[in-house]
Structure formats: structure tokens, C-alpha cells
Amino acid sequence: MFQGKDFTWSRTPPKVARARRENIIVRLPGCVDEVKNANTQPDAFSPFISDDILNILLTPIKKFMIISSTSLARFRMDAANIIG
Numbered sequence: 001m002f003q004g005k006d007f008t009w010s011r012t013p014p015k016v017a018r019a020r021r022e023n024i025i026v027r028l029p030g031c032v033d034e035v036k037n038a039n040t041q042p043d044a045f046s047p048f049i050s051d052d053i054l055n056i057l058l059t060p061i062k063k064f065m066i067i068s069s070t071s072l073a074r075f076r077m078d079a080a081n082i083i084g
Helices: 032-036 041-045 051-083
Strands: none
């Protein structure tokens, strides 16, 4: 074994110890089983986000789409009247 100022070097590699039984992960945490068997994207996404949360997130988007679709329809009618 050779020792330097900041290191220790040996000609033989260190012994590799086995992992302790309590450090071995048998079952992964989370919704692994439900998501693994999902066939579609919504099925895989549903264990993480509930329908209530989706409604909270999508309500402003739906309102914006309704407002923009009515203004777009008005724009199309005005353009149709101007053109033809």
C-alpha cells in the first residue's frame, strides 16, 4: 500500500461487500402496477391527477376557447361579407 499526501493507493482492489438486506428495494414506490398495465395515455395519467384537478385546470382554457371561437366566427362572417 502506498500513501501520498491526499490519497491511498493499493495494488489489490478493495473487497466488494454485499448489499444489506434492508437496502434492497423489492417494490418500487408509487403507482407502478396501475401505470404498467395502462393501455392508453389517460389511463396512465389518471393515478396522478384526479378529475377535480383536471376540471380546475381546464375551466379557464374552455372559457378562452369559447370566447375566441365566437370572435373568430364574427371575423369570418365580416371577411365573407367584405370578399363576396
